[in-house]
Amino acid sequence: MPTLQEYPAYARLQGSLLGASESLLSWSDGRELLDLYGGHCVNALGAGDLGLGRALERQWQQLSFATNLVDHPGRAPFYEAWQKLMPEGDWQVFASNSGAEANENLLKMALAATGRSRVVCFEGGFHGRTAAAAAVSDGANGFPLTPFDVLRLPWGTTAGIDSSVGAVILEPIQSLGGVVEPPAGFLEELRALCDATGAWLIFDEVQTGPGRLGTPWASQHYGVIPDAFSSAKGCAGGFPLGLSFAQSERAASVPAGLCGSTFGGAPLALAAATHVAQRVAQPEFLDHVSKLGRAFHGLVGTGPVVGVRGVGLLIGLELAPGLSAKEARDALLEQGILTATCWNPQVLRISPPLTLAGSAVGQLAQALCHLPYPSPAGS
Ligand SMILES: Cc1ncc(COP(=O)(O)O)c(C=O)c1O
Incomplete structure (x- = not known):
């Protein structure tokens, strides 16, 4: 009997993604995760955008x-x-x-x-x-x-x-x-x-x-x-x-x-x-991206975040020494937020759907405050 398995191209996170709507991901352990990764910048309009679905359906039928x-x-x-x-x-x-x-x-x-x-x-x-x-x-x-x-x-x-x-x-x-x-x-x-x-x-x-x-x-x-x-x-x-x-x-x-x-x-x-x-192309769409990007930049000093880099919704949170981006990503995932790492071990990447709600920044701020990291000397 032949067998078929996936070529091991990826180191995957534990669990699996069962469904997604806008910026919410239904995870296999029953939780709804906040998506600050956006499928690696792919879900620009959020998951399952209805207008996009209708456009595809119309085209498929035509x-x-x-x-x-x-x-x-x-x-x-x-x-x-x-x-x-x-x-x-x-x-x-x-x-x-x-x-x-x-x-x-x-x-x-x-x-x-x-x-x-x-x-x-x-x-x-x-x-x-x-x-x-x-x-x-x-x-x-x-x-x-x-x-x-x-x-x-x-x-x-x-x-x-x-x-x-x-x-x-x-x-x-x-x-x-x-x-x-x-x-x-x-x-x-x-x-x-x-x-x-x-x-x-x-x-x-x-x-x-x-x-x-x-x-x-x-x-x-x-x-x-x-x-x-x-x-x-x-x-x-x-x-x-x-x-x-x-x-x-x-x-x-x-x-x-x-x-x-x-x-x-x-x-x-x-x-x-x-x-x-x-x-x-709608002006309010791009305004939203800029406004939300500025809000993420306001996270400097929140928990382990010592700096914020990037523009709009392509963002890197620079973490204090003592907490790596991988540790932060895993700890945030425990708290129900999906973020990403990159080649810089101290930078946590954020590239959410461009339609993300403004409340997500406060949610991330709260979660960041709960991250375990060594306090700066003397504080
Ligand atoms: C900046 C950049 N260019 C090119 C690519 C390659 O895109 P694809 O995986 O669709 O071939 C990527 C993928 O991550 C990327 O981030």
């Missing part, structure tokens, strides 16, 4: 799938909705299925357009697990060779970006790396260097957009517009979709037909993404 050999009527509303979120400029988009693919395709486009074979990336960056995305991610790549030359620079530095470089890729805020913002002037310097050398400046906005920073994209928050950027995770509110955006002027030098995907841009994913963009 046209469940269309191959890319044909056009379908879901494209026009998608462009109309997403256009409203775009940074200044004329843009083209290619749709795939995940964040890694979205980055992979942008790197392919940039190298094809420039005719170069070197990519600059940064220590602490994460861009996915396919060959090109893994090559520019920090840590073990998982492949014996990289598909192009990689120059990995310390975060915030630019030495070596010259006319041999086809693309510079970065997360505007490094999320897994510890919710690390760009140092002042860094993005502007990268923009100037890419203008001078002809390299594509690529922002990986898989976590920072759409809407998570209180602006549609990080580029609008920081005032620096890249040549290209990727989106995935929350962009279709839980439906798999990767989007690779490139300035039309840059995209004009990419050979037609370089990219392709069976499922990319199919009706269901576009219907979901159209609904997400329509919600994010």
Whole structure:
């Protein structure tokens, strides 16, 4: 008798998730957990958003799938909705299925357009697990060779970006790396260097957009517009979709037909993404994200929290020495709140649904006050 088991890719939490609604998770031990993780930024509208469900149902009944050999009527509303979120400029988009693919395709486009074979990336960056995305991610790549030359620079530095470089890729805020913002002037310097050398400046906005920073994209928050950027995770509110955006002027030098995907841009994913963009484009939606982000920043000094980093609802709580983020995450889970760790052992990550209720901040504050941690000397 053959057997089949899951490949052990993940170290999972104890228990399992039986259901979810908005920012509440029904856990297998009977508790309702407050979701401050948001399915890793995927549940942008919260779990089970009714409008999103209706959009998917309507689309499924009208046209469940269309191959890319044909056009379908879901494209026009998608462009109309997403256009409203775009940074200044004329843009083209290619749709795939995940964040890694979205980055992979942008790197392919940039190298094809420039005719170069070197990519600059940064220590602490994460861009996915396919060959090109893994090559520019920090840590073990998982492949014996990289598909192009990689120059990995310390975060915030630019030495070596010259006319041999086809693309510079970065997360505007490094999320897994510890919710690390760009140092002042860094993005502007990268923009100037890419203008001078002809390299594509690529922002990986898989976590920072759409809407998570209180602006549609990080580029609008920081005032620096890249040549290209990727989106995935929350962009279709839980439906798999990767989007690779490139300035039309840059995209004009990419050979037609370089990219392709069976499922990319199919009706269901576009219907979901159209609904997400329509919600994010409402001014009160982004105001809510900014306001809630500021409230989380007010947690400095609460329990073990010695600092708060990040923008909008991409947040890192810096913990006092003596309590690691993993210990804090486990203790908060005991108290009914799901948070996340990252590569910095002292930073607890918070990336909730963008629709989270304001009362969640008080709930977290109370729970933080109950965390066991050594009191600062002398207090
Ligand atoms: C910043 C960033 N880029 C890319 C990816 C890869 O996305 P996916 O897992 O959808 O391939 C991730 C996933 O965590 C991410 O956080």
